[in-house]
Amino acid sequence: MIPTSACLLLSAMLFCLGMLGVLLRKNALVIFMSVELMLNAANLAFIGFARQHGNTIGTSGHVSAFFVIAVAAAEAAVGLAIIIALFRTRKTLDVDEVRVMKH
Amino acid sequence: MEKLFPEYPFSIQNIENGLWLIIALPLLGALINGVFGKALGRKNVHWVACASVGGSFLLSLLVMWALGNVNTSVFNPFSPDISRYALSADYGTWFSAGSFKVSFGLWADRLSATMLLVITGVGFLIHLYSTSYMEHDKGYAKYFCFLNLFVAMMLTLVLADSLVLLFVGWEGVGLCSYLLIGFWYDDNAKAWAGRKAFITNRIGDFGFLVASFLLVLLVTAAVREAPQGTPVSSYRFSTGLSEKGPLAFQSLSALATTLAATDTTAKPNQETPALVMNRDIETGPLKGYSYAGVLTAVLLFFLLGAAGKSAQLPLYVWLPDAMAGPTPVSALIHAATMVTAGVYLFCRISYLVVLSPFAMATIAVVGCLTALIAALIAFAQDDIKKILAYSTVSQLGFMFMGIGCGLFWAAFLHVVTHAFFKACMFLGAGSVMHGNGDETNIKRLGGLRREMPWTSWTFLIGTLAITGIVPLSGFFSKDAILFGLETQQLTGYVPVLHTLYWLGLIAAACTAFYMVRLYVLTFEGKRSPLAKLPHAHESAWPMTLPLVVLAALSVLAIAHGLPLLSLPHSPHHSQTLMEAYLFPVFNVANQLGADTQKLLKTGLDKTEWTSLLWTGWFKAWLIALVSGGISALLYFKLWRGGRKFPAILEPLRRFAQNKFFVDELYELLFIERAKGLAKGLYRYVDAFFVDRVAVHGTAQTVGFLGRVLCWFQNGNVQAYASAIALALAVGLTYALLQVLS
Numbered sequence: 001m002i003p004t005s006a007c008l009l010l011s012a013m014l015f016c017l018g019m020l021g022v023l024l025r026k027n028a029l030v031i032f033m034s035v036e037l038m039l040n041a042a043n044l045a046f047i048g049f050a051r052q053h054g055n056t057i058g059t060s061g062h063v064s065a066f067f068v069i070a071v072a073a074a075e076a077a078v079g080l081a082i083i084i085a086l087f088r089t090r091k092t093l094d095v096d097e098v099r100v101m102k103h
Numbered sequence: 104m105e106k107l108f109p110e111y112p113f114s115i116q117n118i119e120n121g122l123w124l125i126i127a128l129p130l131l132g133a134l135i136n137g138v139f140g141k142a143l144g145r146k147n148v149h150w151v152a153c154a155s156v157g158g159s160f161l162l163s164l165l166v167m168w169a170l171g172n173v174n175t176s177v178f179n180p181f182s183p184d185i186s187r188y189a190l191s192a193d194y195g196t197w198f199s200a201g202s203f204k205v206s207f208g209l210w211a212d213r214l215s216a217t218m219l220l221v222i223t224g225v226g227f228l229i230h231l232y233s234t235s236y237m238e239h240d241k242g243y244a245k246y247f248c249f250l251n252l253f254v255a256m257m258l259t260l261v262l263a264d265s266l267v268l269l270f271v272g273w274e275g276v277g278l279c280s281y282l283l284i285g286f287w288y289d290d291n292a293k294a295w296a297g298r299k300a301f302i303t304n305r306i307g308d309f310g311f312l313v314a315s316f317l318l319v320l321l322v323t324a325a326v327r328e329a330p331q332g333t334p335v336s337s338y339r340f341s342t343g344l345s346e347k348g349p350l351a352f353q354s355l356s357a358l359a360t361t362l363a364a365t366d367t368t369a370k371p372n373q374e375t376p377a378l379v380m381n382r383d384i385e386t387g388p389l390k391g392y393s394y395a396g397v398l399t400a401v402l403l404f405f406l407l408g409a410a411g412k413s414a415q416l417p418l419y420v421w422l423p424d425a426m427a428g429p430t431p432v433s434a435l436i437h438a439a440t441m442v443t444a445g446v447y448l449f450c451r452i453s454y455l456v457v458l459s460p461f462a463m464a465t466i467a468v469v470g471c472l473t474a475l476i477a478a479l480i481a482f483a484q485d486d487i488k489k490i491l492a493y494s495t496v497s498q499l500g501f502m503f504m505g506i507g508c509g510l511f512w513a514a515f516l517h518v519v520t521h522a523f524f525k526a527c528m529f530l531g532a533g534s535v536m537h538g539n540g541d542e543t544n545i546k547r548l549g550g551l552r553r554e555m556p557w558t559s560w561t562f563l564i565g566t567l568a569i570t571g572i573v574p575l576s577g578f579f580s581k582d583a584i585l586f587g588l589e590t591q592q593l594t595g596y597v598p599v600l601h602t603l604y605w606l607g608l609i610a611a612a613c614t615a616f617y618m619v620r621l622y623v624l625t626f627e628g629k630r631s632p633l634a635k636l637p638h639a640h641e642s643a644w645p646m647t648l649p650l651v652v653l654a655a656l657s658v659l660a661i662a663h664g665l666p667l668l669s670l671p672h673s674p675h676h677s678q679t680l681m682e683a684y685l686f687p688v689f690n691v692a693n694q695l696g697a698d699t700q701k702l703l704k705t706g707l708d709k710t711e712w713t714s715l716l717w718t719g720w721f722k723a724w725l726i727a728l729v730s731g732g733i734s735a736l737l738y739f740k741l742w743r744g745g746r747k748f749p750a751i752l753e754p755l756r757r758f759a760q761n762k763f764f765v766d767e768l769y770e771l772l773f774i775e776r777a778k779g780l781a782k783g784l785y786r787y788v789d790a791f792f793v794d795r796v797a798v799h800g801t802a803q804t805v806g807f808l809g810r811v812l813c814w815f816q817n818g819n820v821q822a823y824a825s826a827i828a829l830a831l832a833v834g835l836t837y838a839l840l841q842v843l844s
Contacts, residue, residue, distance in 0.1 A: 022824050031821075095820055102818030 007048030014041035028086060028093040032079050039072045115190070118169045119177075122192045122209045125162045125219065126258045128155045133251035140244025149234040152247035156230050156254055160223035166190065167216045181343035181353045182334055188213055188687040191264060193347070203319065204348040210264030214450055214515065214688045218261040221522045225439045226254045228649035232530055233431040235645040236537060246286060246429070253279035257440050261447060266315050266350040269448070273311065273412065276441045277304045283436060284428040296427035303421040307411015314404035315350060317389075321397050322349035322358055324384045333361040333379065352451060356691055359454035362394055363695045378699065380458060398455060402462035405452070406469065409445025415503060416473040419496045420766055426488040430533030433488060438495050438529050439522035446502045446518050453511045453689055457696035464596040467507020467588070471603045471610070474500025476763065478613035482620075483759035486543045487532045490621050494569065495525055497614060504607060505584040508591040508600055509696050511689050512682040513583035519681075520576040520660045524568035527653035531562035534642045534650065535625060540635040545621060550630035554639040557647040559626045561654035566622045568657040570615040571727040576657050579664025581611060582723045583679070589719060590712075592701040608726055615730035623738040 014037055021034025043065045050061025083093065090098055132155030136148055143151070169175050170188050177191045189212040197207035211219070230250060237246055256279055260272025281304075285297025322335070326344065329336045334357040343354060362380035380394040389397055409415065414422035425437045436442070449456055449466070456463060474497045481493035498521050505514030536543060538555055552559040568577035588604040591597075630639075641647070663681040758764075815826075 019828060023821055023828065099818030102813075102816050 004048050004052040007051075008045060011041045011045040011048065014038075014044065026094050026096055028083050028095055028098075031095065032076075032083060035079075036072060036076070039068055039075075043068050115169050115172070115175050118165050119190045119192055121162065122166070122190060122211060122262065123194075125159050125166070125223075126209075126255050126262060128158045128162070129251045129255040129258065131155060133248050133255060136244050136251060137248035140248060143244065145243050148244045148247050149230070152251050153227065153230045153234070155251055156223055156227045159254070159258065160220070160227050163216065163219035163223050166211050167220060170211070170213050170216050179343075179353050180346050181340050181351070181357045182337065183339055186212070186353070193264075197267070199348075202345075204345065205265060205267045205350065206347045207268065208264040208347065208351070209262045209268075210352065211262060212688050213685055214447075215261045217515070217519060217685075218447060219258065221519055222254060222257050222261065222440050225522055225526050225653070226257075226435060228652055229431045229435040229439075229526065229530070231645050232434075232533070232649045233429075235643045236431055236533055237429060240429075242286065246283075249279055249282045249286070250432070250435070253283070253436060253441070257444075260444055264351055264353075265348060266318070266352075266355075267348075269451070270308075270311060270315065273408075273444060274308065276436070276444065277301065277308070277412070280304075280425070280436050280441055283432040284425045286428055286432070290427075293427035296421075296424040300421040300425050303418050304411045307408045307418055310404040310407025310411070314401045314408065317397060317401045317404065318355065319349050320387065320389050321394065321401065322354060324387050324389055325358055325361055325379075325394070327387065328382075328385055329361050329379060330366060333364045334358075335361045355452060356454050359458060359691065359695055362398065362458055363699050395459065399459040399462050402456060402459050403465060405448065406462065406466055409448055409503075410469065411445075412448075413442050413445030413499050413503070414473075414496050415445070415499065416469050416476065419473055419477065420769060422496055423489055423492040423762070426486075426492050430488065430529060430536060433492070434526045434529030434533065437492065438525040442495065442499060443502070443518045443522070446499070446506060446514055449503075449506045450511045450515050450688070453692035454695055456506065456511075457509055457692045458699060460594045460596055460700050463507050463509065463593055463700075464599050465507070467504050467600065467603055470500040470503025470505075470507055471606050472500070473497070474504065474610040475606055475613070478610045478617065480759055480762050481617045482613065483756045485546050485760075487535065487545050487548075487621065487625060488529075488543055490545070490617060491525070491529055491532055494614060494618065495521075497610060498525065498569070500610070501581055501584055501607070504588060504603060507603075508584070508587040508593065509692075509700070510584060510587035510591070511692060512679070512685045513580065513587055515685065516663055516679070516681040517580035517584060519663070520568070520580045520657065523653050523660055524565040524575075524577055524657040527561055527650060527657055528565035528569070530646070530650055530653065531558050531565065534558040534646050535562075535639075537642050537646065538639040542635045545624040547631045547633040547635070548625045549628050549634075550626070551639055552626045555626075555641045557641060557650060561647075561650040562626065563622060564654040564657055566618045570618050570731050571611060571723060572731070573724050574658070574661065576660035576664060578720075578724065578727070579661060579679070582720055583664060585611070585723055586716060586719045590715065594700045608723065611723060612726045612730040615727040616734040619731040619734040620738050623735055627739065 018034045018036075018038030018041060021037065022031050025031055025034065046061050046065045046068070050059070050065070053061065086098060087093055092098070132151050135151050136143070140148055169190060173187065175190060176185045176187045177189050179186050189210065191208060191210045193206060193208040195207060197205045199205070230247070233246070233250065237243060240246060253276060256272050256275025258272075260269055260276060263269035263272055277300075281297045281301040284300050285294045288294045288297070322344075325335045326341070334340060340354075340357055343351075343357075347354065362378070364379050366377045366379045366382060380398065383393050384390055384397070406415075407418075411418045422437060422442065426433050428437075456466075477493045477496035477500065481490050481497065484490045484493060498517065502514045502517050502521070505511070505517060532543075534555065535548065535551060535558060538558070539548060539551075542548060564575070568575040571578040571581050585604060585607050588600045588607060591600055593600055630637075663684075664679055761767075
């Protein structure tokens with residue numbers, strides 16, 4: 001059986017990749033995808049722990065993962081709408097080009 | 104009184120219950136005229152104003168009636184005995200703080216009743232006069248509103264049953280005085296005169312307040328420490344204290360009796376039994392001072408307060424400038440009523456005054472110097488109202504002399520007679536101004552006797568009354584004071600009083616001189632070529648009627664000053680009507696004074712006393728006559744027709760004309776200092792600290808912080824994300840370290 005630590009390691013790696021993508025990529029769509037990656041990394045950690053504990057503490061680990069998926073779906077809807085609106089007004093998705101929300 | 108009015112139209116109980124109406128009527132008048140004055144129109148405004156004061160006058164007459172009855176007595180909450188010839192009404196607690204309490208109550212005895220009649224009677228006449236005098240003024244309703252408010256406040260002052268309520272009236276009349284002096288406020292000089300009066304009075308009020316605070320401490324200390332058997336250590340006193348508070352006049356009276364009582368707990372080796380007031384206070388904030396010392400301080404602070412209100416040295420400077428107000432105001436407030444509040448105050452607390460010979464001597468000296476200085480300044484003034492103002496200051500000085508030698512009734516009689524003749528003369532001056540195009544310089548008047556007969560005759564009667572010519576009231580009131588100075592035995596200060604007697608005679612001589620000068624220059628001789636109008640006109644009846652009534656009163660008031668009644672228990676004194684009438688009021692003071700200071704114990708037998716009285720009268724009369732005669736001679740014969748004043752005396756005249764440069768001296772000594780202080784406060788506290796540091800400093804700090812923080816809000820979402828990630832990393836590292844260690 002695959003140890004939980006391997007799951008967590010993979011989850012951490014995915015999370016770091018996602019975070020680096022959010023911090024370094026300039027395209028809003030890619031950033032958005034990276035956010036999804038981070039969410040999935042979290043999901044993986046939930047599932048890993050859930051599997052380790054089996055049914056001793058119920059199904060809360062799995063339920064959390066489903067919640068995260070639901071949130072990610074909602075977020076995708078809102079986020080993609082924002083990105084489309086952004087592209088329509090600015091004709092670009094480069095986050096360095098859309099620095100308007102400032103002092 | 105009892106014989107004249109065997110049955111009262113109202114029961115005493117009813118009059119007692121309606122006591123508040125005396126104050127409420129003018130207050131209501133002020134309210135109506137103040138709020139609805141414009142809508143009412145001129146006709147109705149003066150109806151409201153006159154009717155409210157007239158109503159108060161009628162109610163005051165009822166009070167006077169009731170006080171003539173021996174059965175009129177009130178229960179004294181501070182002691183088991185009752186106060187005869189008094190009415191009182193209590194409206195419950197006004198405010199309280201801890202064990203200190205002030206009740207709201209009214210108190211009318213014969214002293215306040217006499218004041219009531221003077222205030223409402225003379226006040227009514229002056230209201231009537233004002234309807235004609237102020238006829239064309241645009242602030243007609245406002246004027247009557249202020250005047251009614253003044254009457255209400257003055258009535259509060261005299262009807263108060265505690266020092267606190269008295270102080271309300273005291274401040275109220277000060278406010279009305281300020282409002283009415285600066286009535287024509289668009290003239291800068293007049294507005295300044297109002298401010299000067301107000302600020303000078305503030306200095307006096309400070310003295311009044313400090314004295315009241317000290318009195319509270321003194322009563323508290325006496326309650327704690329007085330030996331058994333004295334009034335303040337009784338159970339009744341403590342219940343009274345919790346009911347009415349320490350500043351009620353009945354409480355102060357009990358305090359005075361206690362302080363004058365013999366100390367039963369004194370050490371046996373003392374030769375003479377000491378009085379309670381010679382003890383030192385052992386506990387409390389006044390620890391280490393003697394009762395007598397604190398009492399003297401209290402009276403000196405009250406003297407400061409009275410000096411402010413009653414225009415005595417060193418605070419008299421506001422009164423001559425107060426003549427900027429309308430003339431009826433000068434007559435009512437600055438001659439007849441408000442300025443006598445200081446005298447009234449000392450009469451009210453007469454039982455405390457007699458316990459301190461030092462304070463009494465100080466009061467007498469202050470009064471005498473004021474009388475003398477004001478009289479000397481009046482010599483060289485040319486403004487008719489200024490001369491009358493200085494003569495008011497001077498006469499107030501006489502009243503203070505009366506207080507200082509312990510003859511309260513004489514001082515108060517002078518208040519009353521002075522109210523009559525001085526109001527008469529002020530109104531006469533107003534009539535002169537009204538008929539001569541507001542000319543006030545007496546050198547530009549003259550010859551008015553034929554053109555203004557009513558004004559002229561009544562003014563002559565007023566002049567003779569203040570001068571002290573025999574058959575008029577001013578002579579008896581003034582001479583009663585001078586006689587007191589000559590004969591009173593104020594412990595330790597007899598030579599002082601004797602000196603003051605001679606100075607008082609000089610002041611009386613000066614009074615005669617300048618008043619005759621005023622009369623002659625204004626009314627006699629030919630009309631001056633410099634006059635504004637070629638012919639003067641006599642005023643209308645609402646102005647002349649008050650003049651006639653007041654002149655008649657100046658003559659009739661003589662009845663109060665004649666020594667008609669003989670005293671059963673003191674055969675070598677005869678009493679005047681006023682003294683007998685006010686006996687219930689000053690009884691305590693007279694007894695305490697006789698016990699502690701030998702006051703009223705002249706040590707003279709009947710023949711000596713009578714001869715002294717007669718020679719005193721003769722001296723005073725002779726002096727008034729000679730001085731007035733010289734003045735009349737000079738101004739009739741010698742200096743008529745543009746003849747110059749003797750050159751040798753010219754600098755002296757200049758000096759007096761400029762009021763001995765007292766105003767300039769105050770300007771240099773105090774006003775410049777105060778201005779410097781104010782400028783410093785403005786520059787460093789207001790402009791620098793408040794504006795620069797507190798207000799602008801706060802704004803600038805916030806602005807700076809904002810500019811620093813907005814550097815972080817650069818719109819770069821990735822920068823925000825980095826910050827979050829960094830914070831997360833730091834937090835995680837910290838958590839890890841915590842877990843691992």
